[in-house]
Amino acid sequence: MKFRLFLAALLFVIPAIGHATPIRIKDLVEFDGVRSNDLVGYGLVVGLNGTGDGLRNSPFTEEILSNILERLGVNVTGEQFRPNNVAAVLVTASLPPFARAGSPIDVTVSAIGDANSLLGGTLIMTPLNAADGDIYAVAQGTIIAGGASATGDGASVVQGVPTSGVIPSGATVEREVAFDFTEMTTLRLALRTPDFTTAGRIEQAINLNFERVVAVMLDAGTVELNIAATRMPSPAHAMGRIENILVEPERRxxxxxxxxxxxxxxxxDVRISRVAVSQGNLTLRIQETPLVSQPNPFAPGETVIVPRTDAALIDEPGIGLAEVPEGTSLSEVVAGLNALGVAPRDMIDILKSIKASGALHAEFIVR
Structure with missing residues (x-):
C-alpha cells in the first residue's frame, strides 16, 4: 500500500511542464558574458577555543602567522610559539556579474590543516584572487560554522562539518571585471538543457514579442539576438524585456x-509498451545455535562448545507473470506499475529490465 501511494505521488510532484507551465526565458538560459567568476584566497582564522591546527603537523600555519605578525610590526624571528587557537584556511567566493567596487559578497571558509573546528573563529584580512592572479576582493569577519563538536577524555562526538563555515557579506569587492555590456551588438542565449524544440520556441516567442526578426536559432543550445534590431535604448533594456518572456520548454x-x-x-512524457513481468526473491537464511557440553560435577573432563548451524535457502513467492499494459500517459504507466505490488528497490530492477527489452521509451538514468 505504501508503494502504491509513493508511485501515485509522482502525479503530483512532476507537473506537466511541456503543456501547461510557461517558464521565463531567464530561467531557461544563460546570457553570454553575464556570468560569475570564482575567487580563492589563503588566510588565517584566529580566536578558536583550542581547536586550531597543531603547528607541528601544519607548518604552513606557523609560516602565515609569522608573516602576518611581521607585517603588523611584531618581530617573531627565531621565536618558538605553539598556539592552538589558529587555523590555516582556504577562502572561496563567487564574484557576481556587474559587481561594483564596494559591493559585499558571501565567502566560504574551509580548514586545510588538522583543526577540529572553526566555531567562533575570526578570519583575518584575506585577499581573494581570480584565475588571472589579480585581487578582486578582500575577506574578513566572524565565521558561522554549520556543525558542532565535543571532546572528552575517552570519546568525542561531531555533528555536521565544524571545519567549514561561511561569512555572509564577508568580502568587499575591490576591483571590477572589465566588461562593457553597452558596446555589445549581438548576444547569445545558451540553453541550460539544449533542445531544438525549446530553442525554436524561444526564437519564436522573442520575435513575436518585438514583432520583428530579433532572434535566430543557431543550434539546439544557442539562440542569437540582434541587439540593434530590438530598437531599445541599450542592451540592458533589451535584456530586461527578453528575460521575462514566457516559453513552454520541451523536456526529454x-x-x-x-x-x-x-x-x-x-x-x-514517459511511455511504456505492453510487457509481461515476473519477479521473485531467493533468500539465504543462516542461524547459529551453539550447544555447551559440560561434564557432571566432580567428573573428569572439560567444557566444550559444540557448534550447530541451521542453513536454508528460501524461494519466496514473487509476483508471478504480471502484465503491464501499454501506457499512453504518466497516470497509466503508474497504474500499470502499481499492479505489480513490489517494493521500490525491486521496482528499480524491473524498470531496468523493461528498458533492456526496449519497452520503456525514455532516457533511463541511474544515480
Missing part, C-alpha cells in the same frame, strides 16, 4: 532512479 522523457535510497522519478 526521463526515468531517474537512485539505488541507494530507492527513489524513482518519472517525467510526464
Amino acid at each position: 522523457a526521463r526515468v531517474v532512479v537512485d539505488q541507494r535510497s530507492g527513489t524513482i522519478v518519472m517525467g510526464e
Whole structure:
C-alpha cells in the first residue's frame, strides 16, 4: 500500500511542464558574458577555543602567522610559539556579474590543516584572487560554522562539518571585471538543457514579442539576438524585456532512479509498451545455535562448545507473470506499475529490465 501511494505521488510532484507551465526565458538560459567568476584566497582564522591546527603537523600555519605578525610590526624571528587557537584556511567566493567596487559578497571558509573546528573563529584580512592572479576582493569577519563538536577524555562526538563555515557579506569587492555590456551588438542565449524544440520556441516567442526578426536559432543550445534590431535604448533594456518572456520548454522523457535510497522519478512524457513481468526473491537464511557440553560435577573432563548451524535457502513467492499494459500517459504507466505490488528497490530492477527489452521509451538514468 505504501508503494502504491509513493508511485501515485509522482502525479503530483512532476507537473506537466511541456503543456501547461510557461517558464521565463531567464530561467531557461544563460546570457553570454553575464556570468560569475570564482575567487580563492589563503588566510588565517584566529580566536578558536583550542581547536586550531597543531603547528607541528601544519607548518604552513606557523609560516602565515609569522608573516602576518611581521607585517603588523611584531618581530617573531627565531621565536618558538605553539598556539592552538589558529587555523590555516582556504577562502572561496563567487564574484557576481556587474559587481561594483564596494559591493559585499558571501565567502566560504574551509580548514586545510588538522583543526577540529572553526566555531567562533575570526578570519583575518584575506585577499581573494581570480584565475588571472589579480585581487578582486578582500575577506574578513566572524565565521558561522554549520556543525558542532565535543571532546572528552575517552570519546568525542561531531555533528555536521565544524571545519567549514561561511561569512555572509564577508568580502568587499575591490576591483571590477572589465566588461562593457553597452558596446555589445549581438548576444547569445545558451540553453541550460539544449533542445531544438525549446530553442525554436524561444526564437519564436522573442520575435513575436518585438514583432520583428530579433532572434535566430543557431543550434539546439544557442539562440542569437540582434541587439540593434530590438530598437531599445541599450542592451540592458533589451535584456530586461527578453528575460521575462514566457516559453513552454520541451523536456526529454526521463526515468531517474537512485539505488541507494530507492527513489524513482518519472517525467510526464514517459511511455511504456505492453510487457509481461515476473519477479521473485531467493533468500539465504543462516542461524547459529551453539550447544555447551559440560561434564557432571566432580567428573573428569572439560567444557566444550559444540557448534550447530541451521542453513536454508528460501524461494519466496514473487509476483508471478504480471502484465503491464501499454501506457499512453504518466497516470497509466503508474497504474500499470502499481499492479505489480513490489517494493521500490525491486521496482528499480524491473524498470531496468523493461528498458533492456526496449519497452520503456525514455532516457533511463541511474544515480
